[in-house]
Amino acid sequence: MTSSRGLTRLSAHRMGAGLRAGEFSARELLDAHLSLIEAQDGALHAWVSLDFERAREAADRADTTLVAARGVSAAPRDGSTPTLDALPRLLGIPVALKDLVVTRGRPSTAGSRILESFISPYDAHIAERLDAAGAIVPGKTNMDEFAMGSSTEHSAWGPTGNPWALDRVPGGSSGGSAAAVAAYHVPLAIGTDTGGSIRQPAALTGTVGLKPTYGRVSRFGIIAFASSLDQIGPFGRDVRDTAILLGTIAGRDERDSTSAPVAVPDYAGELPSSDDEAAASLRGVRLGLPRQYFVKGMEPGVEARVREAVAALADAGAEIVDVDLPHTDYGLATYYIVAPAEASANLARYDGIRFGRSVRGADVLGNYLATRGGGFGAEVKRRIMLGTYALSAGYYDAYYLKAQKVRTLLKRDFDEAFAQVDALVAPTSPTVAFPLGARLDDPVAMYLSDACTLPVNMAGLPGLSIPCGLSEGLPVGLQLIGRAWDEARLFRLGRAYEAITADAKWRTLEPTDLRALDDPATPGPMERVAIMGR
Amino acid sequence: MPTLSRADVQHVAHLARLGLEGHELDRLEGQLNHILDQYAVLAELSTDDIEPTAQTIELENILREDVARASLTPDDALAGAPARRGDLFEVPPILGG
Numbered sequence: 001m002t003s004s005r006g007l008t009r010l011s012a013h014r015m016g017a018g019l020r021a022g023e024f025s026a027r028e029l030l031d032a033h034l035s036l037i038e039a040q041d042g043a044l045h046a047w048v049s050l051d052f053e054r055a056r057e058a059a060d061r062a063d064t065t066l067v068a069a070r071g072v073s074a075a076p077r078d079g080s081t082p083t084l085d086a087l088p089r090l091l092g093i094p095v096a097l098k099d100l101v102v103t104r105g106r107p108s109t110a111g112s113r114i115l116e117s118f119i120s121p122y123d124a125h126i127a128e129r130l131d132a133a134g135a136i137v138p139g140k141t142n143m144d145e146f147a148m149g150s151s152t153e154h155s156a157w158g159p160t161g162n163p164w165a166l167d168r169v170p171g172g173s174s175g176g177s178a179a180a181v182a183a184y185h186v187p188l189a190i191g192t193d194t195g196g197s198i199r200q201p202a203a204l205t206g207t208v209g210l211k212p213t214y215g216r217v218s219r220f221g222i223i224a225f226a227s228s229l230d231q232i233g234p235f236g237r238d239v240r241d242t243a244i245l246l247g248t249i250a251g252r253d254e255r256d257s258t259s260a261p262v263a264v265p266d267y268a269g270e271l272p273s274s275d276d277e278a279a280a281s282l283r284g285v286r287l288g289l290p291r292q293y294f295v296k297g298m299e300p301g302v303e304a305r306v307r308e309a310v311a312a313l314a315d316a317g318a319e320i321v322d323v324d325l326p327h328t329d330y331g332l333a334t335y336y337i338v339a340p341a342e343a344s345a346n347l348a349r350y351d352g353i354r355f356g357r358s359v360r361g362a363d364v365l366g367n368y369l370a371t372r373g374g375g376f377g378a379e380v381k382r383r384i385m386l387g388t389y390a391l392s393a394g395y396y397d398a399y400y401l402k403a404q405k406v407r408t409l410l411k412r413d414f415d416e417a418f419a420q421v422d423a424l425v426a427p428t429s430p431t432v433a434f435p436l437g438a439r440l441d442d443p444v445a446m447y448l449s450d451a452c453t454l455p456v457n458m459a460g461l462p463g464l465s466i467p468c469g470l471s472e473g474l475p476v477g478l479q480l481i482g483r484a485w486d487e488a489r490l491f492r493l494g495r496a497y498e499a500i501t502a503d504a505k506w507r508t509l510e511p512t513d514l515r516a517l518d519d520p521a522t523p524g525p526m527e528r529v530a531i532m533g534r
Numbered sequence: 535m536p537t538l539s540r541a542d543v544q545h546v547a548h549l550a551r552l553g554l555e556g557h558e559l560d561r562l563e564g565q566l567n568h569i570l571d572q573y574a575v576l577a578e579l580s581t582d583d584i585e586p587t588a589q590t591i592e593l594e595n596i597l598r599e600d601v602a603r604a605s606l607t608p609d610d611a612l613a614g615a616p617a618r619r620g621d622l623f624e625v626p627p628i629l630g631g
Contacts, residue, residue: 117614119613119614121606121610121611121613121614122606122610213591214589214591228589228590254598257596258589258591258593260591327579329575330575330579332572333573333575333576336569336572336573337573337576344550348551351551352616353615353616353623353625354614354615354623355613355614355615356614358616358617363626364626364628365551367626368551369551369552369553370553372550372551372552372553373552373553373554373555374553376552381552381562382562382565382566382569384550384552385543385547385552385562385566386566386569388546388549389538389546392546399573401586402576403576404586404587404588405584405586405587406576406579406581407586407587408584408585408587409579409584411590443565444568444569444572458590459590460589460591484590484591
C-alpha cells in the first residue's frame with residue numbers, strides 16, 4: 001500500500017499501471033495530489049485557479065471506466081467496452097494547464113488583469129484531447145503575463161517560487177507548470193514555448209520539458225503571443241511521461257490551419273523499455289555541439305554539467321561533432337523584433353468591447369487607452385511598444401523585414417548543421433535559477449535568459465530540456481535540438497541519457513525546499529519579495 | 535539606428551492605443567532606447583540577397599470544404615461583452631456626438 005504522499009512521487013506511467021492493476025483508484029490518486037496542493041500552494045503559488053470539485057467528478061468517471069474495463073478484461077464481452085490495455089494512457093492522471101489554455105466556463109487569464117473576469121465560451125483543442133483521454137485537470141498554473149517573460153514574475157497574480165530554492169524564480173513563462181511538476185503537485189503539465197518558455201523553466205526546476213516542432217500541436221484555444229513562434233508542449237518528471245503527454249495532444253486539427261498534417265508516432269510506445277536497450281541506442285548517433293551556445297555570461301557550473309553530460313553521451317557510444325551555428329549571436333535581437341511585432345498585432349484584440357476588462361473613457365479612443373493602459377502590465381506594454389514601433393511606417397524595413405531575413409540565416413545555420421549530425425546538444429539556460437527580483441528592472445538581462453533557446457523557435461524546430469545535474473544545489477538543463485518533426489529521436493536520446501545516468505546521486509535528490517513548503521510559517525512568494533526589500 | 539525621443543514614445547503609445555502615465559513614458563523612453571541599441575548588431579549583416587522567413591513550415595492555402603457548420607451561439611459569443619444590445623456588441627458612438 002503506497003502512502004498518499006508516496007502516490008505523488010510515482011511517474012505518470014507508473015500511476016497508469018497502478019490504476020489498471022487496481023492498486024489505487026483515480027480518486028485516491030487525485031486526492032493525494034490535491035492535499036499536497038492545498039498544503040503547499042500558499043508558499044509556492046504555482047496555481048492561479050483550482051477546481052477540485054470538477055477534478056473529483058472527472059476522477060470518479062475515470063474510476064467507473066477502470067472498473068468496467070477490469071470486468072471486461074476478466075470476462076471478454078462484445079467489444080463495446082474497452083479492455084484495460086485499450087484505455088488511454090492518461091486516464092485518471094492529473095495534468096495541469098498553463099493559464100493561457102482556454103477552458104469552457106472556467107477562468108483563463110494568461111496572467112493578465114485584462115482577462116481577470118474572462119470566462120471562455122469554448123474549450124481549447126488540447127483541453128478537449130485531455131478530457132477525451134480521461135486526464136484530470138485540477139486547475140491552471142501561473143505564468144508571465146501573455147507568456148512574456150523568463151521568470152513568471154511578470155504575472156499580474158504575483159510570482160511563483162522555485163521548489164529548489166523558494167527565494168528564486170522557477171523560470172518562465174511557464175513557471176507555474178514547471179514548479180507544480182517539480183513539487184509533485186501533478187506528474188504532468190502543459191506549457192507553451194515562444195522563445196524558451198517550456199525549456200528554460202524545465203531546466204531551472206529540474207524537470208523535463210519539450211518544445212515541439214512548430215505546427216505539431218493545434219493552438220486552437222491558446223491565447224496567442226507571437227503566432228509564428230508559439231508552440232504548446234509537455235512538462236513531466238521523466239522523458240517517458242513527457243512523451244505520453246505529447247502523444248495525447250499532438251496532431252492536425254482543422255481549426256488551427258498552422259497545425260500540420262504530419263503523422264504522429266507512438267512516442268512513448270516506441271521508447272526502449274530497459275535501461276540497457278536505451279543506452280545501447282546511443283551507439284553511432286552523431287551529436288553536434290554548437291560552439292556558439294557556450295555563451296558569454298554562462299555560469300561555470302552550468303557549463304561544467306553540460307560538458308560532463310556530453311562526455312557521458314560520448315562514453316556511451318555517441319559521436320560528438322563540433323558544429324557552427326554562426327548567426328546565433330544575432331538570434332536575440334531578431335527574436336526581440338519578431339516576437340514583439342507579432343505580439344503587438346495579437347494583443348490589439350483586447351479592446352474592451354467584446355470580452356475582458358473594459359474601462360470607460362470620454363469616447364471610443366478614450367475607452368481603448370483606459371482599458372489597455374490599465375489592463376496590461378509593464379512588460380506587456382514594453383513589448384507592445386517595441387512591436388508597434390518596429391512595424392510603424394518608416395521602420396518596417398529596418399527592423400521587421402531585416403529580422404525576418406536574419407531569421408532565414410538562423411534557419412539555414414540549423415539546416416547546415418543537420419546535414420552533418422542527427423541532433424544538437426547544448427545548454428538550455430546559461431544560468432541556474434536566479435533570485436526573485438534580480439532581473440526585474442533590467443529587461444535586457446531578462447531577455448538573455450533565452451539566448452540558447454530562442455533560435456530554436458526562430459527555426460521552428462523541436463527542443464527537449466532534460467535535467468543533467470546540479471550546480472550550487474540548483475538544477476541544470478541539457479538541451480537536445482532536433483530536425484523538424486523529429487521529436488521521437490529527442491525522446492530516445494533523452495531516455496538514453498536517463499539510462500546512462502540512472503545511478504547518479506543527483507537523481508535521488510528531491511527539490512531542496514519541498515520541506516519548507518510543508519511548514520505553514522513559510523511565507524508566500526509575494527511576501528518573500530517584500531521581505532527581500534522590493 | 536535612430537533613437538526614440540519622448541515625443542516618439544508618445545506617438546508609438548498612441549498608435550498602440552495604450553494610455554500611459556508620465557512615469558511610464560519616462561521609464562519606457564530609457565528602456566526602449568536601451569533595447570533598440572541591442573538591435574544595432576543586425577546592421578552588421580548583409581541581407582540584400584536573403585529572402586525573409588515569415589513562418590517555418592511549408593503549409594500554404596489551407597482550405598476546407600465550404601459547408602455550413604455550428605459555431606458559437608450569439609449568447610456564448612456575447613457572454614463576455616461589457617455591454618450588449620440584443621444580439622449586438624454595444625459601443626459608444628464613433629460618428630458625430
